[in-house]
Amino acid sequence: MSEPIAMREAFGQTLVALGKRVPDLVVLDADLAPATRAVLFAQAFPERFFQVGIAEQNMIGIAAGLSTLGFIPFTSTFACFAKRNLDQIRMVVAQPRNNVKITGHYSGLLAGKTGKTHLAIQDMAIMRSMPNMTVIAPADGIEVEKAMEALVAVHGPAYLRLTRDPSPVIFDGSYRFEIGRAVRLREGTDITLISTGIQTSRTLQAADMLNAQGISTLVVHVPTLKPLDADTIIAAAEQTGLVVTAEEHSILGGLGGAVAEVLSEHRPTPLVRVGVHDVYAESAPNDALLEKYGVTARHVAEAARSHLAKWRR
Amino acid sequence: MAASAFRLDNLTAIVDWNRIQLTDFLDKAMPIGPMADKWRAFGWEVRECDGHEVISILAGIEELQRVQGRPGVLLAHTIKGKGVSFMEDNPAWHAKPPNEQEYLQAKTELAVRR
Numbered sequence: 377m378s379e380p381i382a383m384r385e386a387f388g389q390t391l392v393a394l395g396k397r398v399p400d401l402v403v404l405d406a407d408l409a410p411a412t413r414a415v416l417f418a419q420a421f422p423e424r425f426f427q428v429g430i431a432e433q434n435m436i437g438i439a440a441g442l443s444t445l446g447f448i449p450f451t452s453t454f455a456c457f458a459k460r461n462l463d464q465i466r467m468v469v470a471q472p473r474n475n476v477k478i479t480g481h482y483s484g485l486l487a488g489k490t491g492k493t494h495l496a497i498q499d500m501a502i503m504r505s506m507p508n509m510t511v512i513a514p515a516d517g518i519e520v521e522k523a524m525e526a527l528v529a530v531h532g533p534a535y536l537r538l539t540r541d542p543s544p545v546i547f548d549g550s551y552r553f554e555i556g557r558a559v560r561l562r563e564g565t566d567i568t569l570i571s572t573g574i575q576t577s578r579t580l581q582a583a584d585m586l587n588a589q590g591i592s593t594l595v596v597h598v599p600t601l602k603p604l605d606a607d608t609i610i611a612a613a614e615q616t617g618l619v620v621t622a623e624e625h626s627i628l629g630g631l632g633g634a635v636a637e638v639l640s641e642h643r644p645t646p647l648v649r650v651g652v653h654d655v656y657a658e659s660a661p662n663d664a665l666l667e668k669y670g671v672t673a674r675h676v677a678e679a680a681r682s683h684l685a686k687w688r689r
Numbered sequence: 690m691a692a693s694a695f696r697l698d699n700l701t702a703i704v705d706w707n708r709i710q711l712t713d714f715l716d717k718a719m720p721i722g723p724m725a726d727k728w729r730a731f732g733w734e735v736r737e738c739d740g741h742e743v744i745s746i747l748a749g750i751e752e753l754q755r756v757q758g759r760p761g762v763l764l765a766h767t768i769k770g771k772g773v774s775f776m777e778d779n780p781a782w783h784a785k786p787p788n789e790q791e792y793l794q795a796k797t798e799l800a801v802r803r
Contacts, residue, residue, distance in 0.1 A: 426695075428691050429690065429691070429694075431691065434690065434691050438691060
Protein backbone atom coordinates (compact mmCIF):
# COMPACT_ATOMS: atom_id res chain seq x y z
CA MET A 377 0.00 0.00 0.00
CA SER A 378 1.23 3.45 -0.83
CA GLU A 379 1.49 6.39 1.57
CA PRO A 380 -1.76 8.08 2.59
CA ILE A 381 -2.27 11.22 0.56
CA ALA A 382 -4.71 13.91 1.57
CA MET A 383 -7.57 14.39 -0.85
CA ARG A 384 -6.66 18.05 -1.23
CA GLU A 385 -3.13 17.10 -2.34
CA ALA A 386 -4.59 14.64 -4.83
CA PHE A 387 -6.95 17.40 -5.97
CA GLY A 388 -4.14 19.91 -6.58
CA GLN A 389 -1.90 17.38 -8.30
CA THR A 390 -4.71 16.06 -10.48
CA LEU A 391 -5.69 19.59 -11.51
CA VAL A 392 -2.13 20.13 -12.74
CA ALA A 393 -2.01 16.76 -14.54
CA LEU A 394 -5.39 17.38 -16.18
CA GLY A 395 -4.40 20.95 -16.98
CA LYS A 396 -1.54 19.66 -19.12
CA ARG A 397 -3.88 17.39 -21.09
CA VAL A 398 -7.01 19.55 -21.19
CA PRO A 399 -6.27 23.08 -22.39
CA ASP A 400 -9.83 24.25 -21.63
CA LEU A 401 -9.62 23.34 -17.95
CA VAL A 402 -9.76 26.44 -15.72
CA VAL A 403 -9.86 26.83 -11.95
CA LEU A 404 -11.66 29.45 -9.86
CA ASP A 405 -10.86 30.02 -6.22
CA ALA A 406 -12.62 31.98 -3.47
CA ASP A 407 -9.58 32.81 -1.34
CA LEU A 408 -8.68 29.30 -0.18
CA ALA A 409 -6.24 28.02 -2.81
CA PRO A 410 -3.39 27.26 -0.37
CA ALA A 411 -5.73 25.16 1.79
CA THR A 412 -7.50 23.40 -1.06
CA ARG A 413 -4.17 22.98 -2.93
CA ALA A 414 -5.68 24.63 -6.00
CA VAL A 415 -2.55 26.77 -5.59
CA LEU A 416 -0.61 24.02 -7.41
CA PHE A 417 -2.70 24.72 -10.51
CA ALA A 418 -2.35 28.48 -10.00
CA GLN A 419 1.43 28.12 -10.06
CA ALA A 420 1.46 25.82 -13.09
CA PHE A 421 -1.15 27.69 -15.15
CA PRO A 422 -1.51 31.25 -13.84
CA GLU A 423 -3.37 32.35 -16.98
CA ARG A 424 -6.05 29.71 -16.40
CA PHE A 425 -6.51 30.40 -12.69
CA PHE A 426 -9.02 32.99 -11.48
CA GLN A 427 -8.89 34.38 -7.96
CA VAL A 428 -12.37 35.81 -7.41
CA GLY A 429 -12.00 36.74 -3.75
CA ILE A 430 -14.47 35.84 -1.02
CA ALA A 431 -17.36 35.95 -3.45
CA GLU A 432 -18.71 32.45 -3.94
CA GLN A 433 -21.90 33.58 -5.66
CA ASN A 434 -19.87 35.46 -8.23
CA MET A 435 -17.48 32.51 -8.57
CA ILE A 436 -20.36 30.30 -9.70
CA GLY A 437 -21.63 32.95 -12.10
CA ILE A 438 -18.21 33.40 -13.68
CA ALA A 439 -17.68 29.64 -13.88
CA ALA A 440 -21.05 29.14 -15.55
CA GLY A 441 -20.20 31.87 -18.08
CA LEU A 442 -16.82 30.30 -18.84
CA SER A 443 -18.49 26.91 -19.31
CA THR A 444 -20.81 28.33 -21.98
CA LEU A 445 -17.68 29.29 -23.94
CA GLY A 446 -16.38 25.71 -23.84
CA PHE A 447 -14.11 25.96 -20.82
CA ILE A 448 -14.25 23.30 -18.10
CA PRO A 449 -14.24 25.24 -14.81
CA PHE A 450 -13.51 23.72 -11.42
CA THR A 451 -14.65 25.98 -8.58
CA SER A 452 -12.77 25.42 -5.39
CA THR A 453 -13.62 26.33 -1.84
CA PHE A 454 -14.60 24.71 1.46
CA ALA A 455 -17.75 22.57 1.47
CA CYS A 456 -19.32 24.92 4.04
CA PHE A 457 -18.97 27.80 1.56
CA ALA A 458 -19.67 25.74 -1.58
CA LYS A 459 -23.36 25.98 -0.77
CA ARG A 460 -23.73 29.59 0.29
CA ASN A 461 -24.34 30.21 -3.41
CA LEU A 462 -27.13 27.70 -3.86
CA ASP A 463 -29.30 30.05 -5.86
CA GLN A 464 -26.52 30.57 -8.41
CA ILE A 465 -25.77 26.84 -8.47
CA ARG A 466 -29.41 26.08 -9.14
CA MET A 467 -30.06 28.83 -11.67
CA VAL A 468 -26.90 28.97 -13.78
CA VAL A 469 -25.28 25.57 -13.24
CA ALA A 470 -27.78 22.81 -12.48
CA GLN A 471 -30.89 24.00 -14.30
CA PRO A 472 -29.17 24.86 -17.62
CA ARG A 473 -26.86 21.84 -17.21
CA ASN A 474 -23.68 23.89 -17.45
CA ASN A 475 -20.36 22.08 -17.28
CA VAL A 476 -19.19 23.38 -13.91
CA LYS A 477 -17.37 21.10 -11.45
CA ILE A 478 -17.96 22.35 -7.91
CA THR A 479 -15.53 21.07 -5.29
CA GLY A 480 -16.30 21.22 -1.58
CA HIS A 481 -13.17 20.80 0.53
CA TYR A 482 -12.85 20.26 4.30
CA SER A 483 -16.20 18.49 4.36
CA GLY A 484 -17.73 16.56 7.23
CA LEU A 485 -16.28 16.57 10.73
CA LEU A 486 -12.58 16.42 9.81
CA ALA A 487 -12.25 20.19 9.94
CA GLY A 488 -12.72 20.58 13.67
CA LYS A 489 -9.94 23.10 14.09
CA THR A 490 -11.57 25.50 11.65
CA GLY A 491 -14.51 25.67 14.06
CA LYS A 492 -18.12 24.64 14.06
CA THR A 493 -19.11 27.28 11.52
CA HIS A 494 -16.94 25.46 8.97
CA LEU A 495 -18.31 21.94 9.45
CA ALA A 496 -20.30 20.89 6.38
CA ILE A 497 -22.57 17.98 7.20
CA GLN A 498 -25.55 18.69 4.95
CA ASP A 499 -23.78 19.34 1.66
CA MET A 500 -24.48 16.01 -0.03
CA ALA A 501 -28.18 16.18 0.83
CA ILE A 502 -28.44 19.69 -0.57
CA MET A 503 -26.57 18.94 -3.78
CA ARG A 504 -28.33 15.63 -4.29
CA SER A 505 -31.70 17.36 -4.30
CA MET A 506 -30.86 19.24 -7.49
CA PRO A 507 -31.84 17.76 -10.85
CA ASN A 508 -28.89 17.28 -13.27
CA MET A 509 -26.31 17.37 -10.46
CA THR A 510 -23.79 14.53 -10.14
CA VAL A 511 -22.59 14.09 -6.55
CA ILE A 512 -19.35 12.27 -5.78
CA ALA A 513 -17.61 11.63 -2.45
CA PRO A 514 -14.35 9.76 -3.00
CA ALA A 515 -12.79 7.61 -0.28
CA ASP A 516 -9.10 8.31 -0.85
CA GLY A 517 -6.57 10.20 -2.94
CA ILE A 518 -6.56 7.66 -5.77
CA GLU A 519 -10.30 7.84 -6.05
CA VAL A 520 -10.16 11.65 -6.09
CA GLU A 521 -7.82 11.47 -9.07
CA LYS A 522 -9.96 8.91 -10.91
CA ALA A 523 -13.17 10.80 -10.17
CA MET A 524 -11.74 14.07 -11.47
CA GLU A 525 -10.60 12.37 -14.67
CA ALA A 526 -14.09 10.93 -15.10
CA LEU A 527 -15.77 14.29 -14.39
CA VAL A 528 -13.68 16.10 -16.97
CA ALA A 529 -14.57 13.46 -19.56
CA VAL A 530 -18.33 14.06 -19.28
CA HIS A 531 -20.31 17.25 -19.81
CA GLY A 532 -22.50 18.37 -16.94
CA PRO A 533 -22.67 19.86 -13.45
CA ALA A 534 -21.08 18.01 -10.57
CA TYR A 535 -20.31 18.35 -6.89
CA LEU A 536 -17.13 16.70 -5.61
CA ARG A 537 -16.92 16.29 -1.84
CA LEU A 538 -13.42 16.16 -0.38
CA THR A 539 -11.94 15.99 3.10
CA ARG A 540 -8.94 17.67 4.60
CA ASP A 541 -6.92 15.04 6.45
CA PRO A 542 -4.76 12.34 4.86
CA SER A 543 -7.14 9.45 4.16
CA PRO A 544 -6.10 5.82 4.53
CA VAL A 545 -5.32 4.27 1.16
CA ILE A 546 -8.06 1.97 -0.11
CA PHE A 547 -7.53 1.84 -3.85
CA ASP A 548 -4.45 1.35 -6.02
CA GLY A 549 -3.65 2.70 -9.44
CA SER A 550 -5.44 -0.17 -11.18
CA TYR A 551 -8.82 0.89 -9.71
CA ARG A 552 -11.38 1.70 -12.37
CA PHE A 553 -13.72 4.44 -11.24
CA GLU A 554 -16.99 4.88 -13.04
CA ILE A 555 -19.50 7.66 -12.31
CA GLY A 556 -22.64 6.06 -10.91
CA ARG A 557 -21.02 2.73 -9.99
CA ALA A 558 -20.71 1.43 -6.43
CA VAL A 559 -17.96 -1.05 -5.56
CA ARG A 560 -18.03 -4.09 -3.32
CA LEU A 561 -14.93 -3.95 -1.15
CA ARG A 562 -15.61 -7.01 1.07
CA GLU A 563 -17.78 -10.04 0.48
CA GLY A 564 -20.04 -11.36 3.26
CA THR A 565 -23.36 -13.02 4.01
CA ASP A 566 -24.61 -11.79 7.43
CA ILE A 567 -24.88 -8.03 7.05
CA THR A 568 -24.16 -5.27 4.51
CA LEU A 569 -22.34 -2.07 5.38
CA ILE A 570 -22.76 0.73 2.84
CA SER A 571 -20.67 3.87 3.09
CA THR A 572 -19.32 6.79 1.14
CA GLY A 573 -16.41 9.21 1.14
CA ILE A 574 -13.79 9.18 3.88
CA GLN A 575 -16.17 7.15 6.06
CA THR A 576 -15.46 4.08 3.94
CA SER A 577 -12.02 3.66 5.56
CA ARG A 578 -13.69 3.48 8.98
CA THR A 579 -16.41 1.20 7.61
CA LEU A 580 -13.73 -1.23 6.40
CA GLN A 581 -12.21 -1.21 9.90
CA ALA A 582 -15.67 -1.95 11.29
CA ALA A 583 -16.01 -4.87 8.85
CA ASP A 584 -12.66 -6.23 10.06
CA MET A 585 -13.89 -6.04 13.68
CA LEU A 586 -17.14 -7.81 12.77
CA ASN A 587 -15.44 -10.50 10.71
CA ALA A 588 -13.06 -11.14 13.62
CA GLN A 589 -16.15 -11.85 15.72
CA GLY A 590 -17.49 -14.29 13.17
CA ILE A 591 -19.95 -11.89 11.51
CA SER A 592 -19.58 -12.20 7.76
CA THR A 593 -19.73 -8.60 6.53
CA LEU A 594 -20.31 -7.33 3.02
CA VAL A 595 -19.02 -3.79 2.36
CA VAL A 596 -20.27 -1.59 -0.47
CA HIS A 597 -18.55 1.72 -1.16
CA VAL A 598 -20.77 4.29 -2.89
CA PRO A 599 -18.58 7.09 -4.25
CA THR A 600 -21.38 8.43 -6.45
CA LEU A 601 -24.35 9.56 -4.38
CA LYS A 602 -26.06 10.64 -7.55
CA PRO A 603 -26.77 8.95 -9.88
CA LEU A 604 -27.07 6.19 -7.30
CA ASP A 605 -26.10 2.61 -8.18
CA ALA A 606 -29.44 1.15 -7.09
CA ASP A 607 -28.75 -2.30 -8.60
CA THR A 608 -25.61 -2.89 -6.53
CA ILE A 609 -27.33 -1.65 -3.36
CA ILE A 610 -30.43 -3.81 -3.91
CA ALA A 611 -28.32 -6.89 -4.71
CA ALA A 612 -26.26 -6.43 -1.54
CA ALA A 613 -29.41 -5.98 0.53
CA GLU A 614 -30.92 -9.14 -0.96
CA GLN A 615 -27.78 -11.09 -0.22
CA THR A 616 -27.58 -10.33 3.52
CA GLY A 617 -31.09 -9.13 4.41
CA LEU A 618 -29.75 -6.41 6.73
CA VAL A 619 -28.16 -3.06 5.90
CA VAL A 620 -26.21 -0.41 7.82
CA THR A 621 -25.29 2.85 6.10
CA ALA A 622 -22.41 4.99 7.36
CA GLU A 623 -21.43 8.52 6.40
CA GLU A 624 -19.63 11.51 7.85
CA HIS A 625 -22.68 13.62 7.07
CA SER A 626 -26.21 14.07 8.30
CA ILE A 627 -28.30 10.89 8.17
CA LEU A 628 -30.99 13.03 6.50
CA GLY A 629 -30.85 13.17 2.75
CA GLY A 630 -27.33 11.89 2.22
CA LEU A 631 -26.24 8.29 1.71
CA GLY A 632 -28.55 6.92 4.42
CA GLY A 633 -31.49 8.78 2.97
CA ALA A 634 -30.67 7.71 -0.58
CA VAL A 635 -30.29 4.04 0.36
CA ALA A 636 -33.52 4.15 2.39
CA GLU A 637 -35.35 5.57 -0.63
CA VAL A 638 -34.10 2.85 -2.94
CA LEU A 639 -34.58 -0.08 -0.58
CA SER A 640 -38.00 0.90 0.71
CA GLU A 641 -39.30 1.12 -2.86
CA HIS A 642 -37.55 -1.87 -4.39
CA ARG A 643 -36.43 -4.25 -1.66
CA PRO A 644 -37.67 -3.35 1.83
CA THR A 645 -34.80 -4.25 4.16
CA PRO A 646 -34.20 -3.42 7.83
CA LEU A 647 -31.85 -0.46 7.79
CA VAL A 648 -29.83 1.51 10.32
CA ARG A 649 -28.22 4.82 9.38
CA VAL A 650 -24.94 5.77 11.06
CA GLY A 651 -24.06 9.44 10.69
CA VAL A 652 -24.66 12.82 12.26
CA HIS A 653 -28.15 12.90 13.78
CA ASP A 654 -29.72 16.16 12.62
CA VAL A 655 -27.60 18.39 14.84
CA TYR A 656 -24.86 20.95 14.26
CA ALA A 657 -21.46 19.76 15.38
CA GLU A 658 -19.07 21.65 17.64
CA SER A 659 -15.57 23.08 17.56
CA ALA A 660 -13.24 20.33 18.73
CA PRO A 661 -10.37 18.13 17.57
CA ASN A 662 -11.38 15.78 14.76
CA ASP A 663 -11.14 12.54 16.74
CA ALA A 664 -13.34 13.97 19.49
CA LEU A 665 -15.94 14.95 16.89
CA LEU A 666 -15.95 11.51 15.24
CA GLU A 667 -16.42 10.01 18.70
CA LYS A 668 -19.12 12.41 19.88
CA TYR A 669 -21.20 12.23 16.71
CA GLY A 670 -20.88 8.46 16.50
CA VAL A 671 -19.10 7.74 13.23
CA THR A 672 -15.96 5.87 14.35
CA ALA A 673 -15.31 2.30 13.20
CA ARG A 674 -16.44 1.12 16.62
CA HIS A 675 -19.76 2.92 16.25
CA VAL A 676 -20.37 1.32 12.86
CA ALA A 677 -19.54 -2.14 14.22
CA GLU A 678 -21.79 -1.62 17.24
CA ALA A 679 -24.65 -0.48 15.03
CA ALA A 680 -24.22 -3.62 12.91
CA ARG A 681 -24.16 -5.92 15.97
CA SER A 682 -27.30 -4.44 17.51
CA HIS A 683 -29.03 -4.49 14.11
CA LEU A 684 -28.24 -8.21 13.85
CA ALA A 685 -29.35 -8.82 17.41
CA LYS A 686 -32.66 -7.07 16.80
CA TRP A 687 -33.60 -8.89 13.59
CA ARG A 688 -31.96 -12.31 13.88
CA ARG A 689 -33.21 -13.42 17.29
CA MET B 690 -15.90 43.69 -8.17
CA ALA B 691 -14.45 40.90 -10.32
CA ALA B 692 -15.41 42.63 -13.59
CA SER B 693 -13.36 45.71 -12.77
CA ALA B 694 -10.54 43.70 -11.14
CA PHE B 695 -10.21 41.68 -14.36
CA ARG B 696 -10.44 44.95 -16.36
CA LEU B 697 -13.34 43.74 -18.51
CA ASP B 698 -13.74 46.76 -20.76
CA ASN B 699 -15.69 44.68 -23.29
CA LEU B 700 -18.48 44.21 -20.75
CA THR B 701 -21.49 46.55 -20.68
CA ALA B 702 -24.33 46.09 -18.20
CA ILE B 703 -27.73 47.75 -18.51
CA VAL B 704 -29.91 48.42 -15.47
CA ASP B 705 -33.63 48.62 -16.12
CA TRP B 706 -34.05 51.21 -13.39
CA ASN B 707 -37.80 51.28 -12.83
CA ARG B 708 -37.62 51.76 -9.01
CA ILE B 709 -40.33 49.20 -8.33
CA GLN B 710 -40.30 45.86 -6.54
CA LEU B 711 -43.13 43.49 -5.71
CA THR B 712 -44.37 45.03 -2.49
CA ASP B 713 -43.81 48.73 -3.26
CA PHE B 714 -41.45 51.34 -4.64
CA LEU B 715 -37.86 50.53 -3.60
CA ASP B 716 -37.61 53.75 -1.66
CA LYS B 717 -40.53 52.70 0.50
CA ALA B 718 -39.83 48.97 0.78
CA MET B 719 -36.07 49.26 1.35
CA PRO B 720 -34.06 52.18 -0.02
CA ILE B 721 -30.98 50.90 -1.82
CA GLY B 722 -29.04 54.15 -1.72
CA PRO B 723 -27.25 55.92 -4.57
CA MET B 724 -27.23 53.58 -7.57
CA ALA B 725 -24.53 55.31 -9.64
CA ASP B 726 -22.16 55.73 -6.69
CA LYS B 727 -22.49 52.06 -5.87
CA TRP B 728 -21.43 50.98 -9.36
CA ARG B 729 -18.56 53.51 -9.33
CA ALA B 730 -17.39 52.15 -5.99
CA PHE B 731 -17.04 48.75 -7.65
CA GLY B 732 -14.90 50.24 -10.39
CA TRP B 733 -17.49 50.61 -13.16
CA GLU B 734 -17.84 53.51 -15.58
CA VAL B 735 -21.40 54.83 -15.26
CA ARG B 736 -23.69 56.51 -17.81
CA GLU B 737 -27.40 57.24 -17.55
CA CYS B 738 -30.00 57.33 -20.28
CA ASP B 739 -33.73 57.43 -21.02
CA GLY B 740 -34.61 53.78 -21.18
CA HIS B 741 -37.58 54.49 -23.43
CA GLU B 742 -35.53 56.24 -26.14
CA VAL B 743 -33.52 53.95 -28.41
CA ILE B 744 -31.24 56.81 -29.47
CA SER B 745 -30.47 57.63 -25.85
CA ILE B 746 -29.70 53.96 -25.09
CA LEU B 747 -27.43 53.56 -28.12
CA ALA B 748 -25.54 56.75 -27.32
CA GLY B 749 -24.90 55.51 -23.78
CA ILE B 750 -23.67 52.12 -24.95
CA GLU B 751 -21.36 53.67 -27.53
CA GLU B 752 -19.81 55.98 -24.96
CA LEU B 753 -19.27 53.13 -22.51
CA GLN B 754 -17.67 50.91 -25.13
CA ARG B 755 -15.02 53.55 -25.77
CA VAL B 756 -13.91 53.42 -22.11
CA GLN B 757 -10.66 51.50 -21.66
CA GLY B 758 -9.66 49.33 -18.74
CA ARG B 759 -12.95 48.97 -16.91
CA PRO B 760 -16.49 47.70 -17.46
CA GLY B 761 -19.41 50.04 -18.10
CA VAL B 762 -22.94 50.22 -16.82
CA LEU B 763 -25.83 52.07 -18.37
CA LEU B 764 -28.50 53.11 -15.89
CA ALA B 765 -31.63 53.21 -18.00
CA HIS B 766 -34.34 55.28 -16.34
CA THR B 767 -37.62 53.56 -17.08
CA ILE B 768 -41.25 53.67 -16.08
CA LYS B 769 -42.68 50.27 -15.45
CA GLY B 770 -45.76 49.57 -17.51
CA LYS B 771 -45.13 52.59 -19.72
CA GLY B 772 -47.78 53.20 -22.32
CA VAL B 773 -50.58 51.50 -20.41
CA SER B 774 -52.33 54.18 -18.38
CA PHE B 775 -53.53 51.99 -15.52
CA MET B 776 -50.23 50.07 -15.17
CA GLU B 777 -47.71 52.91 -15.41
CA ASP B 778 -45.44 53.34 -12.40
CA ASN B 779 -47.68 51.19 -10.23
CA PRO B 780 -46.19 48.46 -7.99
CA ALA B 781 -49.52 46.62 -8.02
CA TRP B 782 -48.70 45.49 -11.57
CA HIS B 783 -45.25 44.09 -10.76
CA ALA B 784 -46.44 40.50 -11.02
CA LYS B 785 -50.15 40.62 -11.82
CA PRO B 786 -51.50 39.31 -15.12
CA PRO B 787 -54.24 41.45 -16.71
CA ASN B 788 -57.73 40.02 -17.15
CA GLU B 789 -59.33 39.86 -20.59
CA GLN B 790 -60.77 43.38 -20.47
CA GLU B 791 -57.58 44.92 -19.10
CA TYR B 792 -55.56 43.09 -21.72
CA LEU B 793 -57.68 44.48 -24.55
CA GLN B 794 -57.51 48.00 -23.13
CA ALA B 795 -53.71 47.77 -22.77
CA LYS B 796 -53.43 46.55 -26.38
CA THR B 797 -55.58 49.42 -27.59
CA GLU B 798 -53.55 52.04 -25.70
CA LEU B 799 -50.25 50.64 -26.98
CA ALA B 800 -51.57 50.56 -30.57
CA VAL B 801 -52.77 54.15 -30.34
CA ARG B 802 -49.35 55.29 -29.15
CA ARG B 803 -47.63 53.63 -32.06
